[in-house]
Amino acid sequence: xxxxxxxxxxxxxxxxxxxxxxxxxxxxxxxxxxxxxxxxxxxxxxxxxxxxxxxxxxxxxxxxxxxxxxxxxxxxxxxxxxxxxxxxxxxxxxxxxxxxxxxxxxxxxxxxxxxxxxxxxxxxxxxxxxxxxxxxxxxxxxxxxxxxxxxxxxxxxxxxxxxxxxxxxxxxxxxxxxxxxxxxxxxxxxxxxxxxxxxxxxxxxxxxxxxxxxxxxxxxxxxxxxxxxxxxxxxxxxxxxxxxxxxxxxxxxxx
Numbered sequence: 001x002x003x004x005x006x007x008x009x010x011x012x013x014x015x016x017x018x019x020x021x022x023x024x025x026x027x028x029x030x031x032x033x034x035x036x037x038x039x040x041x042x043x044x045x046x047x048x049x050x051x052x053x054x055x056x057x058x059x060x061x062x063x064x065x066x067x068x069x070x071x072x073x074x075x076x077x078x079x080x081x082x083x084x085x086x087x088x089x090x091x092x093x094x095x096x097x098x099x100x101x102x103x104x105x106x107x108x109x110x111x112x113x114x115x116x117x118x119x120x121x122x123x124x125x126x127x128x129x130x131x132x133x134x135x136x137x138x139x140x141x142x143x144x145x146x147x148x149x150x151x152x153x154x155x156x157x158x159x160x161x162x163x164x165x166x167x168x169x170x171x172x173x174x175x176x177x178x179x180x181x182x183x184x185x186x187x188x189x190x191x192x193x194x195x196x197x198x199x200x201x202x203x204x205x206x207x208x209x210x211x212x213x214x215x216x217x218x219x220x221x222x223x224x225x226x227x228x229x230x231x232x233x234x235x236x237x238x239x240x241x242x243x244x245x246x247x248x249x250x251x252x253x254x255x
Contacts, residue, residue: 006035010042020046020113024120025063033073037080045088045113048105054112055185064120068127071139078146081121085114085153092157096164099172104181107165111185114157115192121150122199129206140212140222147203151196155243158189162246166253179254186251193243200236 013023027039048054068074088110095107125146135143169178211219 006038006042009039010044014044014046016049017046017052017109017112021059021061021116024117025061028064028067028120033076036077037083040077040080040084040117043084045106045109048109053183054105054108054181055183055188057188057191058112058116058119061116061120065123065127068124068131070131071128071135071142074124074128074146075142077124078121078142078149081117082149082153084117085149085157088114089153089156089160092160092165096160096168099165099169101173101177101181104169104173104178107161108182108185111157111161112188114154115188118150118154118192119195121146122196125150126199126202126206129203129210133209134211134213134219135222137212137214140210143222151200151239154192154196155239158243158246158250162189162248162250162253166250170253175254182254186247189247189250193247196243197240 009023009027013020027036031039092107092110095103095110125143128146129143132139207222207224210222212222213219
């Protein structure tokens with residue numbers, strides 16, 4: 001176990017976005033699942049830096065993908081990540097009710113870090129699904145939970161950014177200054193939506209290759225569920241329509 005305290009890691013990650021990402025990769029490489037979960041439970045976004053380009057592409061963070069081991073451990077990590085996502089969703093909602101030019105960079109940072117962490121948790125799921133062709137019902141339940149929460153958490157973020165926040169900011173803030181800060185941030189959002197579509201296709205391709213082994217029964221294909229509903233065309237179409245609607249609204253709001 002690392003001798004570095006969680007508090008020290010949190011303080012280091014808060015200094016800047018590059019350090020935020022470096023610490024996340026270090027934590028995934030060096031810490032136990034329980035400490036990774038605690039780290040995310042307490043993690044905050046980095047400080048904004050005047051003049052930084054918040055629309056630039058995010059780093060690949062490949063070092064965070066090298067330690068995937070088991071469904072049980074990944075479930076522990078995912079629980080901590082979800083606490084981070086839920087806590088920062090509340091901050092987005094707060095900004096949507098109180099838009100300021102000074103807080104706009106923090107809104108974009110909230111989205112950037114939300115996108116980056118969503119990418120990590122979904123990419124780690126891809127690695128996990130490759131480990132075995134035959135899994136237990138409990139393992140498939142853990143995989144499904146990671147996917148559901150990963151996809152749905154980003155949707156909740158985008159619904160705030162591309163709805164209440166951009167509408168309130170456009171109405172209450174100086175248009176030119178707002179455009180200067182936001183810049184081409186919509187390109188980052190659009191790129192991530194496309195990536196989620198690719199992730200969804202990869203997960204479904206792998207799902208049909210897997211077999212779930214219920215105790216005392218023959219192997220079966222992993223059942224298709226999404227957020228408690230059958231993962232058929234209807235629920236997924238509704239999901240993608242909502243993402244496209246909010247990303248389009250955000251894209252056009254300052255055009």
